[in-house]
Amino acid sequence: MINYSDFLNKEVAAIKPSGIRRFFDIASEMDDVxxxxxGEPDFSTPYHIREAGIDALEQGKTWYSPNRGFMELRNEISHWFSRKYQVDYDPSTEVLVSVGGSEAIDLCLRTLVNPGDEVLIVVPSFVCYIPMTELAMGIPVPVQTTAEDNFRLTAENLRRHITPKSKVLVFPFPNNPTGAVMRREHLEEIAAVVKEHNLMVLSDELYSELTYGDEPHTTIASLPGMKERTIVINGFSKAYAMTGWRxxxxxxxxxxxxxxxxxxQYAIMSAPTMAQYAAVEALRNGDKDIVYMRDQYDLRRRLLVDTLNQLGLTCxxxxxxxxxxxDIRSTGLTSEEFCEKLLYSQHVAVIPGNAFGDCGEGFVRIAYANSLENVKEALRRIKVFLDTLEK
Incomplete structure (x- = not known):
């Protein structure tokens, strides 16, 4: 019998499966969940964007695109960045279209990281950064944020983790799973440390358009001296409800x-052609779609925060x-116990906080990318669950 472990790459074999997918897979096999x-928007891709993709198919535009993506799309990305943030990128040389934001993150880390380089990773954060760093033979260095700081990265905290081997800062804001943002005054403090220690920044801004309140998202690349040391990752999945377009x-x-x-070029070659034509339409005419969806998310956000705090789950x-x-520590349960018991007893699926780093223990992530009606019903079931714990 073949011992397949002898053939496996040790780095790949050591990586744990995503803690997000585990609970999603369990829930998918249950009724009334x-x-x-x-993090899957409950909205369909807006019709005019879908229509652009359909038109590309009907016109037979099914060939490979250039490796970097169609120039038409790269021009629109460049215009979008200039319009939003007053930062100019040359579409010929400074823009790359990827298969989802995740591929762009992987490309960036594999390009920047040599074996033994330290990558500073803000945690809690999305599950891919640490495994991708390890696959690039880098050393992930988690930089823990806390609820006391509204899960923002502080300059003092960042400095404590920097060593002579530090090379890249993974900077994921707005943040998944916490929803934290970094406003301009916070970014200025981080930028000063980054320049002082000659770091590169991988700024994952996939949720940039889903920023609430009167102050819009600010990219760290817009600060003086930061464009030349920042790679910004973004995409269409969250803002335009285009997850499946990749x-x-x-x-x-x-x-x-x-x-x-x-x-x-060697790993993927090019992004899907029809998706690129749809993305051109999204960037040109999708601002109103973003505003509508963001307003709907905002209603759910405020309902969840208010109700969870009323239920004694500090949020x-x-x-x-x-x-x-x-924060679910008041229940006396671990994050995984809380999620398992809630799922099996009340058929509500949420994600344990430790899926996003060890410092997420004692918290759970609740996504409000679901209808307001379902959010209300989920909160009712959570209340029933908490009441049963008290008995």
């Missing part, structure tokens, strides 16, 4: 984007993305 687990992009310094393109008010991150 309200899933607040996956399209993202990276913008950054030409030398970095050029080498990222080489990896993309700071997230200002971005579509997640809340309540």
């Amino acid at each position: 309200i899933s607040l687990s996956i 399209l993202g992009f990276a913008v950054g310094p030409e030398p970095i984007i050029t080498h990222m393109t080489k990896v993309h 700071f008010e997230p200002e971005g993305a579509f997640y809340v991150f309540p």
